[in-house]
Every structure is written in structure tokens, then in C-alpha cells.
Amino acid sequence: SRTINLLACDLGASNGRAQLARFDGNKLKLDVIHNFTNGGARLNGNFYWDILALFAEIKQGIKKAVKVTDGDIHSMGLDTWGVDYGLLDENGKLMSLPYHYRDSRTDGIPAEVFKEIGKKEIYQETGIQFMQINTLFQLYAELKERPWILNNAATLLFMPDLLNYLLTGKKYNEHTIASTSQLFNPLKNTWSETIFKSLGIPVDIMQEVIYPGNKIGGLLPEVKEECGLNNDLAVMAVGSHDTASAVAATPLEDENGVYLSSGTWSLLGMELTEPVINENSLTENFTNELGVENRVRFLKNITGLWLIQECKRIWQREGRDLSYSEISRAAAQATPFKYRLDPDDPVFMKPENMPEVIKEYCRKTKQAVPETIGEMARGVYESLAFSYDKVIKRLEKLVDRKIKNIHMVGGGIQAELLCQYTADISKRRVLAGPVEATATGNVLAQLIGLGEIKDLKEGRELVRNSIELKEYLPV
Numbered sequence: 456s457r458t459i460n461l462l463a464c465d466l467g468a469s470n471g472r473a474q475l476a477r478f479d480g481n482k483l484k485l486d487v488i489h490n491f492t493n494g495g496a497r498l499n500g501n502f503y504w505d506i507l508a509l510f511a512e513i514k515q516g517i518k519k520a521v522k523v524t525d526g527d528i529h530s531m532g533l534d535t536w537g538v539d540y541g542l543l544d545e546n547g548k549l550m551s552l553p554y555h556y557r558d559s560r561t562d563g564i565p566a567e568v569f570k571e572i573g574k575k576e577i578y579q580e581t582g583i584q585f586m587q588i589n590t591l592f593q594l595y596a597e598l599k600e601r602p603w604i605l606n607n608a609a610t611l612l613f614m615p616d617l618l619n620y621l622l623t624g625k626k627y628n629e630h631t632i633a634s635t636s637q638l639f640n641p642l643k644n645t646w647s648e649t650i651f652k653s654l655g656i657p658v659d660i661m662q663e664v665i666y667p668g669n670k671i672g673g674l675l676p677e678v679k680e681e682c683g684l685n686n687d688l689a690v691m692a693v694g695s696h697d698t699a700s701a702v703a704a705t706p707l708e709d710e711n712g713v714y715l716s717s718g719t720w721s722l723l724g725m726e727l728t729e730p731v732i733n734e735n736s737l738t739e740n741f742t743n744e745l746g747v748e749n750r751v752r753f754l755k756n757i758t759g760l761w762l763i764q765e766c767k768r769i770w771q772r773e774g775r776d777l778s779y780s781e782i783s784r785a786a787a788q789a790t791p792f793k794y795r796l797d798p799d800d801p802v803f804m805k806p807e808n809m810p811e812v813i814k815e816y817c818r819k820t821k822q823a824v825p826e827t828i829g830e831m832a833r834g835v836y837e838s839l840a841f842s843y844d845k846v847i848k849r850l851e852k853l854v855d856r857k858i859k860n861i862h863m864v865g866g867g868i869q870a871e872l873l874c875q876y877t878a879d880i881s882k883r884r885v886l887a888g889p890v891e892a893t894a895t896g897n898v899l900a901q902l903i904g905l906g907e908i909k910d911l912k913e914g915r916e917l918v919r920n921s922i923e924l925k926e927y928l929p930v
């Protein structure tokens with residue numbers, strides 16, 4: 456049978472990757488063909504996307520894909536984390552460097568915004584959890600700090616939209632990434648006029664919404680030339696919010712399963728068909744982000760492996776260059792249940808030196824202070840598992856269901872310890888896989904768009920056919 460090739464580009468906080476997917480009608484196989492760093496750029500005290508470098512890396516990924524397939528690629532799709540954006544002027548030119556959400560310009564901004572429009576009203580309009588990183592708060596910060604930019608902007612593109620625009624010249628806002636901005640009303644399925652009006656942000660900078668599975672456009676001639684491509688390559692809208700793609704590829708079995716997408720963040724929640732927007736979901740700060748095939752990702756963000764990634768970066772700088780599996784092994788040898796952190800404490804959001812901040816946190820909370828890499832990593836992994844358990848219990852109440860299975864997906868499941876602790880502490884069955892959930896989900900949306908598979912249900916069957924899930928039972 457015929458094999459078709461597709462390309463998925465996924466920009467995560469620990470790195471960016473281009474993956475080549477091969478679909479033979481029965482199984483899906485992914486290979487990383489290009490890997491690059493995506494640490495952001497510090498300039499004059501601010502923190503930005505290194506957009507020029509990333510665009511070059513994406514083209515490099517396409518070039519490599521062209522080479523290994525002889526130019527036989529059906530389509531490509533692109534995803535990134537949520538909330539960040541770029542602004543274009545009326546000539547379609549980028550007006551400034553896109554900020555990274557870990558920039559501090561949004562410090563203190565939510566309180567300012569709540570003077571203009573109440574928290575409750577924002578939640579009723581959007582169903583989105585409050586995090587100071589949300590586009591809503593970033594835009595307000597931008598308006599206060601550099602009004603001349605927003606006042607002259609013609610177009611807002613979220614980061615995957617912006618990269619798609621640089622590839623194709625077409626301007627759209629993809630549905631899943633639009634919804635996580637906290638500017639979109641999931642009930643009316645359009646931008647929240649109320650929010651734009653209350654904050655004085657022009658709603659006409661928003662673009663036509665495009666849905667996963669639809670074609671955005673072909674590569675611009677100059678891009679084709681640079682990538683050594685003679686034929687056309689369709690750029691497709693996918694779940695361009697990485698979490699939407701990750702959830703799309705999660706082989707959920709029934710209504711009693713939750714997904715836990717484990718990467719820089721841990722995203723824990725359920726897939727629903729309707730948003731849950733009420734007093735309780737507001738109090739618990741659960742989000743209703745939109746997913747592939749119009750599903751609702753009812754979930755909560757928990758700070759995830761960011762804690763380990765940042766420790767690793769500092770340890771490396773200090774000459775202790777351990778791999779993730781070495782860190783995990785060290786943790787396995789440390790004493791259990793000695794340190795406990797709240798991963799979502801704001802002190803962990805963007806510290807200069809994560810290991811120091813963890814120690815300081817333990818001192819402040821009158822615990823023993825972790826000294827070794829193993830002790831610190833163990834403390835983090837156990838604390839994450841405790842957080843997962845807490846969130847699962849809240850979720851059970853909010854949706855009135857019993858949760859039996861936890862589907863862990865994403866790079867974080869390579870930390871087998873974390874999967875096992877999650878099973879142990881939550882006393883639930885953990886099914887781990889796929890590791891490459893985001894890229895897989897990205898490809899599934901393309902396959903649906905191309906008519907190669909029917910829908911998400913078939914896509915998840917394909918995932919089950921293509922990989923082995925690993926089971927962890929509580930001990």
C-alpha cells in the first residue's frame with residue numbers, strides 16, 4: 456500500500472522539533488528529523504521569542520524533510536505553546552519582537568485589568584483559567600506600556616499563526632490557539648466583544664478563524680526555493696496549540712479517563728463536548744480550551760517539568776551535566792516523602808536560579824533542605840504527583856464522574872518515576888503513551904483534513920495501533 460509523508464513542527468519550551476510522519480494506511484510512524492533549541496532571547500531586560508532563528512530552523516526542518524522524501528510531502532502543520540503573539544502593521548510587517556510569556560511585563564497586570572472588567576465577567580465570557588501569561592493580560596500590558604504599537608496594529612497573529620503567515624503569506628487565527636488567549640467566547644464561538652471593548656483593544660486586529668484540518672495555503676515561492684522544493688506543499692491548520700494536539704493524540708478509552716499532558720507544564724483534564732462555566736469551575740480556576748474537532752479541553756495547568764528543566768539548566772552551568780534519565784535515577788535513590796512543594800507557587804514561575812529557589816522555599820516552609828540532585832528531583836516528582844492527585848479529586852467533583860484511568864502523554868513520561876508516583880499517590884491506573892503526543896496530534900489533524908482518516912476517534916485508534924502503551928499500577 457501507499458505511504459504518505461507529512462511534516463509536523465512543534466515548538467516547545469525545552470526545544471523545537473520537526474518530525475517526519477509516515478502513514479501506511481494502518482500505522483503511523485514518526486521520526487525527528489530536525490531538532491533545535493528554543494530558549495527565547497533576553498534583550499535589555501525583556502524576554503522574547505527568537506523569531507528569526509526559529510523561522511530559519513523551521514525552513515531547515517522542511518529542507519531536511521524534502522531531502523529524505525525526495526520532495527514527496529503531502530502537507531505540514533505547526534504548533535507552539537499558547538498565549539504568545541505577534542502584531543503586524545497594515546503592510547503586513549511585524550511591528551516588534553514577540554514577547555515570551557515568561558517576560559515580567561505582566562507582573563501586577565491582572566489586578567489592573569480587573570478594575571476595567573470583573574474577573575467573573577471575563578470568566579463567563581471565555582471560560583478560561585486566570586493566568587497572568589494569558590494574551591488578554593499581555594495585550595493590556597502592551598497597551599499601557601507601548602500604546603503606539605497596538606494603536607497602529609492591523610493584525611494579531613498567535614505564534615503558530617505568525618509562523619504560518621511567514622511560510623504562506625496567509626493570515627488566520629487558528630481556533631484552538633485562539634481559545635486559550637482568554638479573548639474568545641467558546642459559547643458564541645467568536646471573539647469576546649465585551650472584553651475587547653472593556654480594555655480598549657481593537658477587535659478588528661483579530662483574523663478569520665481557521666479550524667484544524669483546513670488548508671492555510673501553499674509555501675511562498677521564496678520559501679520553496681530556499682527549501683529546495685519543486686512541487687507544492689500545503690500548510691494545514693492543526694491543533695496549533697500544542698496541548699490541543701497532545702490531547703487529540705491521547706488514546707482515551709471512555710468517560711472515566713483523564714489526560715495528563717506532561718511537558719514544561721502538566722495539563723490535566725477531561726475532554727468534554729460542552730464548556731463547564733460556573734461558580735465552581737471559576738473558583739477552582741479550571742479552563743475550557745477548545746480542541747480538535749470542537750471538543751472542550753476542560754483542564755487545569757499545573758507547573759510541570761519546568762521545575763526539573765530549570766534545575767538541569769543551572770546544574771549544567773555549574774558543570775554537573777546530567778541527562779534526564781540520570782536525574783531520574785538519582786531521584787529513585789533519594790529518601791521518599793522528605794520534601795514537598797507547591798509547584799504552582801509564583802516563586803517558581805521565572806526564577807534566575809531554580810535550585811536555589813527550591814531550597815529557599817523548603818527553608819521558608821520549615822522543611823529539610825534538599826542538597827543533592829537526587830533529593831531535589833525526588834522532591835519535585837513527588838510534589839507533582841501530589842498536585843495531580845489533588846486536581847483529579849477536584850475534577851471529579853466538578854464534572855461529577857469517577858476517574859479511573861490517567862493517560863499520561865508527552866516527553867515527561869520518559870521520567871518513569873513520575874508515572875509510577877502518579878499511580879501510587881493517586882491510587883489509579885496510569886497508561887503512558889504516546890511520548891510524541893503533540894507531534895502525533897498535529898499529524899492526525901492533517902490526516903483528517905486530507906481525508907486519510909475519518910475523525911478523531913479513528914485517529915486515536917491509529918495511535919493505539921501504532922504504539923505500545925505502558926501501564927503503571929499503584930503499589
Ligand code: LFR
Nearest residue numbers: 535536537538697698720756
Ligand atoms: C503547554 C502550554 C499550555 C499553556 C502554556 C502557556 O505547552 O501550551 O497549554 O497554558 O503552555 O502557553
